[in-house]
Every structure is written in structure tokens, then in C-alpha cells.
Amino acid sequence: MAHWHTVELPITGVLDELVRTLDAHGTAVLVAPPGTGKTTLVPLALKGRVVVAEPRRIAARAAAARMASLLGEPVGRTVGYSVRGDRKTSRDTRIEVVTSGLLVRRLQHDPELAGVDTVLLDECHERHLDADLLLALLLDARAGLRPDLKLLATSATVAADRLAGLLGDAPVLRVTAATHPVETAYVPPLRGERVEACVARAVRRALSEVDGDVLAFLPGVAEIRRCAALLDGVNVVPLHGRLGSAVQDAALRPGARRRVVLATAIAESSLTVPGVRAVVDSGLSRVPRVDHRRGLAGLATVRVSAAVADQRAGRAGREAAGRVYRCWPEHEHSTLPRYPEPEIRTADLTRLALELACWGVPSGEGLAWWDAPPPGALDAGRAVLRALGALEPPPADRITERGRRMADLGLHPRLTRALLDGAALVGARTAAEVVAVLDDDRTAASVELSTRDADPREARRLAARVEGVRSDHRPPSTAHDATALVVALAYPERLARRRSPGSPVYLMAGGTAAELPEGTLSGAEWLAVAVADREPGRSHGRIRLAARASEELARRAAPTLLVEEDDVRWDGDVVAERVTRLGAITLSGKPLNDPEATRRALLAGLRAEGLGLLRWSADATRTRERLAFLHRVLGEPWPDPTDDAVLAVLDLGAARRRADLAKIDAEHAVRALLPWPAAARFDELAPDRLEVPSGSRIRVDYSGPEPVLPVKVQEVFGWTDTPRLADGRAPVVLHLLSPAGRPTAVTGDLASFWRTGYPRVRSELRGRYPKHRWPEDPFTATPARR
Incomplete structure (x- = not known):
């Protein structure tokens, strides 16, 4: 029975030292490359009852089989294993190989791990979520309940110092091996x-x-x-x-x-x-x-x-x-x-959040982590658990009885919810078959989910766990509906509806758009999406696994996502509806009459698209320009007529849609900005027109940085004082025009122009316009309109 001692592997030489180290320190880290015997010889050498935690089921069974063969025994006698859905142990079992997740569950029910002398954590370097959690819980149990529990962490490649520190400055033993090239x-x-x-x-x-x-x-x-x-x-x-x-x-x-x-x-x-x-x-x-x-x-x-x-x-x-x-x-x-x-x-932490709540530390604080769970991801996991009824409301976040049952089933909480509630709606067998497919990490052969793809053994195991659930609900009408309903119970936010007829893009209730591969689930208006992902650089996600659904099924599966609300917003025009939504999916809408909300939507449209939606006459534009001129030159109390300022005083009246805005005269809003009592001097300080020597009243152009008066040369003969506006603070720039209305000179100093600029203008234009007067002395000439 003890012929394993004769096996010569690189680990053999340190086995005695390893046992002595564990006896002396209670913890240790063993670093050894693959193939050195750390998984099979070390547990056999350890004293008392040993539990070996492996990251995978296949590794757990293989390790147990190898150790049993070294002892010349069948699996289940001295060496046994326990994995989800499969167990081979007996009263004689001293070494039990289990998966990390299963040992977490066992620890939750028995934090003292009664009767266990040593726990060996194998392949720590792989950093699986269950293994990291198990390490944190074992350290917590050892600190409070089982100080005598020995912990041995083994790895092929690992940052040993960090792991040794977590284990209380544990000794590190290293094994090297001459490997084949x-x-x-x-x-x-x-x-x-x-x-x-x-x-x-x-x-x-x-x-x-x-x-x-x-x-x-x-x-x-x-x-x-x-x-x-x-x-x-x-x-x-x-x-x-x-x-x-x-x-x-x-x-x-x-x-x-x-x-x-x-x-x-x-x-x-x-x-x-x-x-x-x-x-x-x-x-x-x-x-x-x-x-x-x-x-x-x-x-x-x-x-x-x-x-x-x-x-x-x-x-x-x-x-x-x-x-x-x-x-x-x-x-x-x-x-x-x-x-x-x-x-x-990087992973979804909903299941981790459930285990932490079962342990009594929902936030994970106080535990010794290799890497602490990111707070945001853990918060998201707790939010899912509350929605599933597994946690009490915050700040307590205590585990509920439903939450404990969900944890005992050993599935992801979403799948547990689908199994428990699905069994009540479609029967234990159908719910178990769908959940068995959802729990399978393989990429399905087809995008359309079928219970034919379920592992029969796993489906039977799951069905047995919920066989006692009784149905008080109306079952779905078809097998397709039953499948989709169970999927939707697990992932209600992934219920999805086609965006438009014939489109391959679906909008999920959670707000994410995802594309359905060509040639699959043709004609489906609604889907219950089980698996979707998004490749870097793609705008849409991609649906990997889904079942046909319907609006009726979606309403039934996700009643908490159903919301009826008033939707009043600007979308190129006013949208005013009372809508029913399933998350981000709009199911129906009817017209809504809400004047105040409509007014806010119109203002939002004006902010988004600009005041050009209003009716801007030439007078309205000039009034705004005149007010902006006074604000630049005089400042207070003359306001800056920005879009926001105009919107603040705009009277929308009975406007209800975009077309109504075009009927509103913007000049009323601009004039509403004029300050009282200074407004009485508006036409004096920034006159719309100025009278020139010819008697004409000519409109002032305020569109530029300075006020401009465009006037023909013949109309200002004899005018030597350049006009000034805004109580004399702003000179007017004169654009002197030819008889044809074309600019010939620009000046802000008429007296200087008559002396130096006019002779050149007279020389150039009197031959071109011989019927017009071009006197040699413009100071004494009589101005004329024609």
C-alpha cells in the first residue's frame, strides 16, 4: 500500500522538510515546475486528513486517480474526490481532492472544516476567481476559528513573496527539476x-x-x-x-x-x-x-x-x-x-458577492486578498443580487433565505434564479435543461438555443435539486416559449427586439444593441439573448446564443423592467407621448398633452439647433445688433443678447411643435431684454437711421465691430463733423459710395477726407459719371440726393 515512497520525482527530496515546515509554521508555499510530483506525492506525504483544492474538475479527478494508483487502491478508499455532480469518497478517505468552488461551499456550511488537518491549494498561479476567494476565506477561518489548520499553497510559477506574505510570512520551499530540452x-x-x-x-x-x-x-x-x-x-x-x-x-x-x-x-x-x-x-x-x-x-x-x-x-x-x-x-x-x-x-463578481454575503462580509472588507475585488464590479454584483431577492436592501446587504438557497445550488446566481423560478413556471426538467445549456461555457454549434444541447447528466442533477418546486402559474404555450422564458429569467436585461423590419440589429432591454448573425433565427421579432459579446472596434455587440421570444413573454419574464412614463423631449421636433417601456425598449406610446413639459422640450430644441428656428425679420436682426453694440460700448445696464439671454425672456405662447416656432417674431424677445428705464433712450443711443446733409435718413449697419453708415458722396457735401453714437463714445465709420452705390472710400474723419481723399475720388469718378456734380470745393457745395 505504501509503494508510493519508491517513486522518484524531483519533489521526493523535499517531502520530509515540507512536512516539518508545515508542523512548525502552519503555512508554507511550495514552488515547483509541472511534472515534479507536487500534486500527487505531496498530499500522500502530509499528516492527518488532507483536502486538496484544484481549479478544475478534470484535474481533481486525475489527481485522485493518480494518487490512488500509487497506493494500489481504487479511487474512493484512501484517496477520493468530490466535484460538482460527482463524488467518490468513503469513511476510509484520508485525502480528498475537490474543486475550489466546492470547497468554498463546504467552508460556508462548516467554517471550522471539522476533522481537516491540512488544506493544499494547488496551482495558485492560475488566479481563478474561486481559488482567490477560497484563499481569503481560509485565511479568515484560520485567523478566528481554526488557528491549527495548516495551509499549503503550491504553484508552478508564482510571485511567491506576495503569496507567502498573505499566509503570514510563510516559508517558501522551491524545487527545481532537470527538464528535458x-x-x-x-x-x-x-x-x-x-x-x-x-x-x-x-x-x-x-x-x-x-x-x-x-x-x-x-x-x-x-x-x-x-x-x-x-x-x-x-x-x-x-x-x-x-x-x-x-x-x-x-x-x-x-x-x-x-x-x-x-x-x-x-x-x-x-x-x-x-x-x-x-x-x-x-x-x-x-x-x-x-x-x-x-x-x-x-x-x-x-x-x-x-x-x-x-x-x-x-x-x-x-x-x-x-x-x-x-x-x-x-x-x-x-x-x-x-x-x-x-x-x-475582470470577471463578473455577482457570484463572489453572493459568497461574501453568505460569509457575513458583503463588501469583502477585513479579508486578506491577493487582489481585492474592484469596488465598482462588486457593487454591480450586489445590485444584481438585490434584484434577484438574494440580498436585503442596503446598507445591511444581508443574505436572505432565498440567497442562501441560491448559493447552495452552486451556480451563478442568475442561473440559480432561472432554475428556481423557471421550475415553477415551466417545470423542473425543462428549466434544468435550459440552465444546463446556459452553464456550459462552450460556444454553441448554433445561435438558436436548444435543450437538445444540454448535458443529460447535468440536467438530471439540476432537476433533482428543484424537483420539489411546485408550479402555480400558467405554463408557456410552446417549447420555444419555455426555453425563452428560462433564458429571460436569467438575463431579463437581454430581452431584445428587432430595431426595424428586416434589420439584423436588436435593442436589448439593458440599452445595448447587438447584431444577429445572418441566416439564424430568421424572422424573430423578439429574442431572449443568453450570450452576447462585443469585439473591440465594433459599434454593436454580437448575439452568440438566443431563443425566440415575444412581447407577451418579455412582459411576463421581466415585470420589474416595465415602466410607464411621460416622454416629452426634442428629437428634431417635439415628441410628447405617454410610453410603456421594457427597460430601453419602447413597447407602446400615445399622445400626451403637457404644456409645461412641451415648453421645456421646445426650449431644448432651440438650445440644440439655435434661435434660427424662430422668425427673424431684418428688423429683429438689426435690433439684436444694436443692443449688442450698446453692450460692447456702454456695458451695464445694456445686456448681451446671447441665445441664452433671448431664451430666458422668450414667450413661446401657444407653440407646440417646430412649425409653431417659425411663427414667433424674435424681435419681441430681443426687445424684452431692453433694460428699464434706460430702454427709453435706445433709439437715441443706437439709432436705426441717421439723417445726412441731403435730408436722407440712412440705415446704420451694426453688424460689424463698428457702426457703419453707407452713403453716396454727393449727399454729404459740406458735412465735416463725423457723427458719433452712444453718447458720443462710438464714431460712425462712413462708407462713401459712388453714384452706382459702389464703395469709393472709407473714413472716420470727414474733414480729413475732403482735404486729401476727395480730390482722388473726384479725379477717378467725374469722367465715369459726367451727369453728376463733382465740385472742386466740397466744403461749400450743396448736398443732393440725385
Whole structure:
């Protein structure tokens, strides 16, 4: 039973020291590269009852199976595992391998972890959200309830000092291993080549250049499916988290034929794929991301970090010399981020917020975090929980009984709500099938959601959890309606209606526009959108998974989003309606008579488009120019007739729409600005017309920076004093005109003009206009209009 002691791996030499260190300090950090035995030999060497937390279910089962085989026992005796929906343990189990999320749930129900001596946190460097939360809760439990609980954090690549500090200045033990050499080749994509095509090309090259199996990393299941289709005639073995346990286990056993294992990130660490001599790395990974502004949360495809690229490459040298083929240009390798971005910084934190509320610290304050959750994202998560009835109103934000039940189900709170309330509306089986599809992180084969895509085992498990929920509601009329209703219960703000007939763009209740791929869900007016994302640079999101819906279903699924309100605004004209909306989607509207709101809308239109919407006669424009002249020259009490000033005194009368504005004489508003009693001198200080020596009354032009009087030369003979306005403060500039009305001279000093400028004008014009008088002495000549 104890023949595991005879296994010689790099970790073997430090096992005794590690046990002594844990006994002495209670905490420790173990840094060791993949393949050194830290996941399988360390738990066997630890004393007492040990719980090992793994980030993934496949890694948990694989680690348990490997340890059991070293003991010569079946899984479930000394070594067992527990993952969601699958458990193999017994009363004899001393070492239990669990997922991080499951251990969080266990800790919530038993904060003391009664009977557990040591918790081993494996692969801490991956920085999954559940693992970061688990570390914070374990440290809190150890500080208050279980000071004797030993914590061991293990990792392949990690900033060990930071982790050791969190664990109370824990000792750091490092294991180095002589690894087999791994050559690196770069196979960048061709112009326009998709990632799966580039990977398939690199796989065929690896098969021709290297003996043994090939392990290829792709970002997701959809890319694995498409890559497999390109590798005709090759023994392809898929490996990802949503495969059945039997299929996953088969991928982790050597095959009789040469294999190409197409895997997601689950093959990066914690488990060994035997027989691999070559690795093909797409350089991409799919990680949780949330766009809080648009209300889109899901999986995003990102470049891997340098640390992850090194780990993937290391898979080629686990058992012998190997080669890695990197599907990016060599010069781009230095631009990779150093470590993966922690999920807690970028992911949807609704589920984290629920666990923190269950722990009694809704804000997360007081916990020791590797990276504290961003306050904005955590606030957004709590807001969702309140809407789902999982939290009491702020500031308490205490967990409700409904919230505790939601947490116990172990799903994202939105999916838990869909399962619980959906079971009451459409029955446990249908609700469970839809939720099983929604909880699947694969990219669906079709945009249209179908319960046929549900994992039967997971659907049965979920249905059993809510079998007791009884329905008191009218069930939907069709299976399509049932599917859409459950989707809408999970994501009410993603209910969407087509923007216009024939358009592929839908407006979601949350206000985000998203485009439906061509040829899918044709003719659907309404959709219940399950998955949508937005690529950088695109104005619209893109719908990835949805079900046909209807307005009736939308009203039924999201009654809290239904609002009836008065909508009075300017949109090129006055819009005045009483509208019914589902979030941002307008369902109906009827005309509204609200004079005050209409007046505000008209003023908003005038501010947006300008006072040109009013009727501006020549007199109105001149009056405004005259007032602006007095404001420039005299200042107070003469106001500046800006648009805002005019709007402040504008009488809209009975105006109700844009056309009515064109009937309002703007001069009334401008004259309303004239100050009292100074207004009595308006025509004196800024006269509309000036009388010249000929007897003509000529209009003054106030449109420029100085007042201008355009007048023919013959009409001002004998006039030597230049006229001044505004109590003599502003001289008038005379534009002296020819008999044809064309400017011949500009002057602000008539006396000087007659002496020096007039002889030149007389010489130039008397031959051109011989019928007009051009006296030699303009001082004594009689002025005349003609």
C-alpha cells in the first residue's frame, strides 16, 4: 500500500522538510515546475486528513486517480474526490481532492472544516476567481476559528513573496527539476488565416518532424471542433471541461495509435497527458470578462501570458525531449504579458458577492486578498443580487433565505434564479435543461438555443435539486416559449427586439444593441439573448446564443423592467407621448398633452439647433445688433443678447411643435431684454437711421465691430463733423459710395477726407459719371440726393 515512497520525482527530496515546515509554521508555499510530483506525492506525504483544492474538475479527478494508483487502491478508499455532480469518497478517505468552488461551499456550511488537518491549494498561479476567494476565506477561518489548520499553497510559477506574505510570512520551499530540452519553432498565421487553420497546419508539421503524440492548445470548444474537421485522417482526441468523465479519462491514458490531443487551457497544469512529444500553442485562451457599461458578461479570447506559454511548452518535455510550435511571430513573444490577469479584476463578481454575503462580509472588507475585488464590479454584483431577492436592501446587504438557497445550488446566481423560478413556471426538467445549456461555457454549434444541447447528466442533477418546486402559474404555450422564458429569467436585461423590419440589429432591454448573425433565427421579432459579446472596434455587440421570444413573454419574464412614463423631449421636433417601456425598449406610446413639459422640450430644441428656428425679420436682426453694440460700448445696464439671454425672456405662447416656432417674431424677445428705464433712450443711443446733409435718413449697419453708415458722396457735401453714437463714445465709420452705390472710400474723419481723399475720388469718378456734380470745393457745395 505504501509503494508510493519508491517513486522518484524531483519533489521526493523535499517531502520530509515540507512536512516539518508545515508542523512548525502552519503555512508554507511550495514552488515547483509541472511534472515534479507536487500534486500527487505531496498530499500522500502530509499528516492527518488532507483536502486538496484544484481549479478544475478534470484535474481533481486525475489527481485522485493518480494518487490512488500509487497506493494500489481504487479511487474512493484512501484517496477520493468530490466535484460538482460527482463524488467518490468513503469513511476510509484520508485525502480528498475537490474543486475550489466546492470547497468554498463546504467552508460556508462548516467554517471550522471539522476533522481537516491540512488544506493544499494547488496551482495558485492560475488566479481563478474561486481559488482567490477560497484563499481569503481560509485565511479568515484560520485567523478566528481554526488557528491549527495548516495551509499549503503550491504553484508552478508564482510571485511567491506576495503569496507567502498573505499566509503570514510563510516559508517558501522551491524545487527545481532537470527538464528535458524543448525546441521552439514559430508558425505564425498566414494572412487572413483563422486560428484553428494555423493550429492544424502546425499539427501536420509536428507530425512530420517529431515522434510521439501532439498536444495542441486552442482557446475553446468551437475552435477544437473546427480544427478537428481540418485534420482529416488524423487520430484526434478532444480534451475540455465539458466532456464526460469517461472521455476525459481516456484522453489522459496512452493510446495504441499516435494521437493529436486538441485541448483547452485545462491541460496546462495539474495533469499530465502521456506520450506527448510535441506541443502546438495557439497563443490564445478564453477567460471571463465583463463589460459593465454594456451589461455583457461572458468569455473573451485573449493572448496568453509568457508564464502560460512556458507552461504549455513544458508539456512537450515532460517525458522526453520535445518541441513546441508557437502560432505567433517570434518578435511578438516579448510583448506577451508576464503573468495571467487575475479573474477577480475582470470577471463578473455577482457570484463572489453572493459568497461574501453568505460569509457575513458583503463588501469583502477585513479579508486578506491577493487582489481585492474592484469596488465598482462588486457593487454591480450586489445590485444584481438585490434584484434577484438574494440580498436585503442596503446598507445591511444581508443574505436572505432565498440567497442562501441560491448559493447552495452552486451556480451563478442568475442561473440559480432561472432554475428556481423557471421550475415553477415551466417545470423542473425543462428549466434544468435550459440552465444546463446556459452553464456550459462552450460556444454553441448554433445561435438558436436548444435543450437538445444540454448535458443529460447535468440536467438530471439540476432537476433533482428543484424537483420539489411546485408550479402555480400558467405554463408557456410552446417549447420555444419555455426555453425563452428560462433564458429571460436569467438575463431579463437581454430581452431584445428587432430595431426595424428586416434589420439584423436588436435593442436589448439593458440599452445595448447587438447584431444577429445572418441566416439564424430568421424572422424573430423578439429574442431572449443568453450570450452576447462585443469585439473591440465594433459599434454593436454580437448575439452568440438566443431563443425566440415575444412581447407577451418579455412582459411576463421581466415585470420589474416595465415602466410607464411621460416622454416629452426634442428629437428634431417635439415628441410628447405617454410610453410603456421594457427597460430601453419602447413597447407602446400615445399622445400626451403637457404644456409645461412641451415648453421645456421646445426650449431644448432651440438650445440644440439655435434661435434660427424662430422668425427673424431684418428688423429683429438689426435690433439684436444694436443692443449688442450698446453692450460692447456702454456695458451695464445694456445686456448681451446671447441665445441664452433671448431664451430666458422668450414667450413661446401657444407653440407646440417646430412649425409653431417659425411663427414667433424674435424681435419681441430681443426687445424684452431692453433694460428699464434706460430702454427709453435706445433709439437715441443706437439709432436705426441717421439723417445726412441731403435730408436722407440712412440705415446704420451694426453688424460689424463698428457702426457703419453707407452713403453716396454727393449727399454729404459740406458735412465735416463725423457723427458719433452712444453718447458720443462710438464714431460712425462712413462708407462713401459712388453714384452706382459702389464703395469709393472709407473714413472716420470727414474733414480729413475732403482735404486729401476727395480730390482722388473726384479725379477717378467725374469722367465715369459726367451727369453728376463733382465740385472742386466740397466744403461749400450743396448736398443732393440725385
